[in-house]
Amino acid sequence: MLHEVQSAGKSSPFTWCKMCKRLSKAYILFLAFALGAMTGCVISKWLMSGIKTWRWSNPGSLSWSESPSKSEKYAKNVTVQLSVEPLYSDKPATSCKCYRVLSETSPLALPRMVYQNPDLLRPPRNDVMILTPWLAPIIWEGTFNYDILLEKYKLHNYTVGLTVSVIGTYVKLLKKFLESAERYFIKDGKVNYYVFTDRPDDVKALDLKINRTMKVIPVPRYASWEETVLGRMEVFTNLTKLLLWNKVDYLVSMDADIVLLNHIGVEILGELVAAIHPGFYRSSRQYFSYERRPASQAFIPKNEGDFYYQSNFFVGTVPRIYHMAKACHKGIMVDKANGIQAWFHEESHFNKYLVYNKPTKLLSPEYIWSNSLGSPKEIKIKRVNHGNKNE
Numbered sequence: 001m002l003h004e005v006q007s008a009g010k011s012s013p014f015t016w017c018k019m020c021k022r023l024s025k026a027y028i029l030f031l032a033f034a035l036g037a038m039t040g041c042v043i044s045k046w047l048m049s050g051i052k053t054w055r056w057s058n059p060g061s062l063s064w065s066e067s068p069s070k071s072e073k074y075a076k077n078v079t080v081q082l083s084v085e086p087l088y089s090d091k092p093a094t095s096c097k098c099y100r101v102l103s104e105t106s107p108l109a110l111p112r113m114v115y116q117n118p119d120l121l122r123p124p125r126n127d128v129m130i131l132t133p134w135l136a137p138i139i140w141e142g143t144f145n146y147d148i149l150l151e152k153y154k155l156h157n158y159t160v161g162l163t164v165s166v167i168g169t170y171v172k173l174l175k176k177f178l179e180s181a182e183r184y185f186i187k188d189g190k191v192n193y194y195v196f197t198d199r200p201d202d203v204k205a206l207d208l209k210i211n212r213t214m215k216v217i218p219v220p221r222y223a224s225w226e227e228t229v230l231g232r233m234e235v236f237t238n239l240t241k242l243l244l245w246n247k248v249d250y251l252v253s254m255d256a257d258i259v260l261l262n263h264i265g266v267e268i269l270g271e272l273v274a275a276i277h278p279g280f281y282r283s284s285r286q287y288f289s290y291e292r293r294p295a296s297q298a299f300i301p302k303n304e305g306d307f308y309y310q311s312n313f314f315v316g317t318v319p320r321i322y323h324m325a326k327a328c329h330k331g332i333m334v335d336k337a338n339g340i341q342a343w344f345h346e347e348s349h350f351n352k353y354l355v356y357n358k359p360t361k362l363l364s365p366e367y368i369w370s371n372s373l374g375s376p377k378e379i380k381i382k383r384v385n386h387g388n389k390n391e
């Protein structure tokens with residue numbers, strides 16, 4: 001039809017006809033495809049400029065990434081990059097890359113988290129146990145996505161109390177401990193430090209440069225090292241009840257001879273959390289340093305017990321810590337009345353308690369590692385060095 005009309009016109013009918021023949025069906029399809037692709041590209045660029053991104057550039061700081069203002073974006077048609085960097089840690093803490101987007105194109109503008117979905121047939125670690133038989137998670141490097149956890153805890157606006165005893169000469173360890181906590185301890189949350197000491201003036205003299213709230217709480221001077229470590233359960237019983245009940249959501253207790261080397265974040269929080277002793281995680285239960293004398297309240301028979309926990313790092317809600325400390329303190333007092341002291345002091349009572357009150361979460365030995373223990377392959381990250389009593 002077109003040929004005929006054009007043939008009747010003044011322009012050369014011969015030329016038009018030849019061109020039309022060349023424009024075969026396939027050629028027209030190709031042109032339509034190219035045009036479609038170009039339009040798609042332009043639309044996608046326009047959509048990208050409507051997406052804002054924020055990310056945690058440092059653990060602890062939920063901050064908007066550098067992004068132009070709305071008017072600037074529309075004026076200059078600037079594209080805002082989506083961040084796909086790991087959000088937490090100097091070294092990657094998890095294998096997942098995760099970022100958070102706020103789509104301005106959505107009428108609700110709800111923030112969403114975008115991350116790779118977990119693969120049910122590919123466990124995050126297959127060299128270590130990551131779940132106890134009572135279904136409590138064991139926290140190892142590589143088993144969690146920090147950003148998902150953080151999201152959950154931020155909803156509750158939680159406060160964490162980090163407690164440390166520095167009694168007698170141990171005051172000298174406080175500076176190093178707190179400086180490392182400032183750098184690595186739950187950077188994303190509200191943390192108050194509680195320092196239990198018999199020497200408040202010596203603590204003052206340390207002239208600590210810290211940014212978080214610190215409360216110095218006077219406690220009695222005990223007669224010996226044994227009395228002091230046993231007395232920690234008494235201190236906890238009294239202080240959880242009197243001081244901390246409504247002040248914090250979670251309590252964390254750490255030895256003063258711990259120095260944090262890497263991030264310890266909200267992944268440690270839970271109802272009752274205990275850390276697996278780095279010296280016993282390869283041993284079977286008959287070799288654990290449990291108290292084996294039936295005369296002691298801390299007695300655990302050879303065919304009982306799950307793991308050997310170290311009492312230098314534990315976590316819990318205030319009521320759960322109160323309950324645990326009270327039970328341990330009671331056992332210690334009964335032992336004292338009976339003239340017996342458990343083999344590993346309050347740690348023995350702590351372990352006895354945990355056989356019958358299972359922890360809701362366990363920390364792997366990477367949370368209480370000592371440099372003297374070397375570098376076995378399952379310890380992917382040394383989060384602390386415990387046991388150095390030098391300043």
Ligand SMILES: CC(=O)N[C@H]1[C@@H](OP(=O)(O)OP(=O)(O)OC[C@H]2O[C@@H](n3ccc(=O)[nH]c3=O)[C@H](O)[C@@H]2O)O[C@H](CO)[C@H](O)[C@@H]1O
Nearest residue numbers: 164165166167168170225228229255256257311344345347
């Ligand atoms: C290798 C070894 O045997 N480890 C045991 C030892 O750990 P540790 O050698 O780690 O005990 P430690 O000397 O660090 O004492 C525990 C903590 O109590 C505080 N403190 C202790 C004494 C003192 O005079 N002033 C003071 O402030 C301080 O916070 C210290 O870090 O003792 C623990 C008792 O908790 C457990 O029995 C451990 O299994």
Ligand SMILES: [Mn+2]
Nearest residue numbers: 255257312387
């Ligand atoms: Mn210690």
